[in-house]
Amino acid sequence: MSAPAAWREPASLLPLHWGSYRARLLTGLAMLVVGTACVLGTTAYSLPLLLIGSVLQPAGWAVLPSTVGRRVAVPLPVLGFTWLMLGGSEFSWCYCITLAAWLLVRLRPLPSFAVLVLPVVSSLVLAGTVTTYEQGWITILVSTLTIVAAAWLARLIAIRWDSWQSVRTLRKEPSRLDQRDPQ
Numbered sequence: 001m002s003a004p005a006a007w008r009e010p011a012s013l014l015p016l017h018w019g020s021y022r023a024r025l026l027t028g029l030a031m032l033v034v035g036t037a038c039v040l041g042t043t044a045y046s047l048p049l050l051l052i053g054s055v056l057q058p059a060g061w062a063v064l065p066s067t068v069g070r071r072v073a074v075p076l077p078v079l080g081f082t083w084l085m086l087g088g089s090e091f092s093w094c095y096c097i098t099l100a101a102w103l104l105v106r107l108r109p110l111p112s113f114a115v116l117v118l119p120v121v122s123s124l125v126l127a128g129t130v131t132t133y134e135q136g137w138i139t140i141l142v143s144t145l146t147i148v149a150a151a152w153l154a155r156l157i158a159i160r161w162d163s164w165q166s167v168r169t170l171r172k173e174p175s176r177l178d179q180r181d182p183q
Contacts, residue, residue: 007159010107011065024065031060036098039082040140054079066105074101089130089139093123099147103154109161112154122146 012021038053058075078101081094096119103113122143130139 010158011105014065014067016065019063019065021065024063028060028062028064031056031063035060036082039079040085042086050083053082057082061101061105064105066107070105070107074105077101088133088136089123089126091123092126092139092143093120095119095123095143095147099150099154102147102151106151106155108154108158111161112157115150115154115157118150118153119143119146 011025016024035053035056035058038049038056040053042050042053057079061071061075061078064071078098081097084091085094096116099119100113100116103115126139126142130136
């Protein structure tokens with residue numbers, strides 16, 4: 001009996017049509033972070049940041065290595081909810097949409113989506129404690145740290161659940177539609 005193989009990121013097992021996995025992951029992640037920071041840093045006096053962030057963020061989702069359908073499904077909803085976050089700490093729950101999109105694009109199994117409760121709980125606490133616009137940086141910092149920690153926790157859950165099982169495109173066995181009738 002052979003030893004079990006080390007767990008690998010499911011997205012790293014996908015055949016890529018262009019670029020390398022690591023370069024696309026790092027570039028996409030950087031574009032997401034900078035794009036989101038530009039949107040969240042927007043004020044009435046810095047509207048060009050909104051434009052820059054609104055272009056960078058969807059481009060970041062497009063660059064990340066994943067299946068096409070997942071990369072296409074997330075940019076507009078995430079961008080819309082990122083714009084909502086400009087409303088202050090009462091809208092910090094919108095970070096869970098970004099986290100859900102990350103989990104979807106990173107091919108995480110369904111049980112790992114339980115971590116979505118973390119940004120929601122964080123937003124309830126923030127809405128009661130951060131009350132002025134000048135304290136907005138606290139909301140951004142705490143919410144960002146929360147979703148980063150939740151994403152790493154989701155990865156640990158994926159390793160535990162062996163997430164390749166939940167992603168049909170990575171399975172070795174054929175799907176029901178691939179099986180041929182022996183007639």
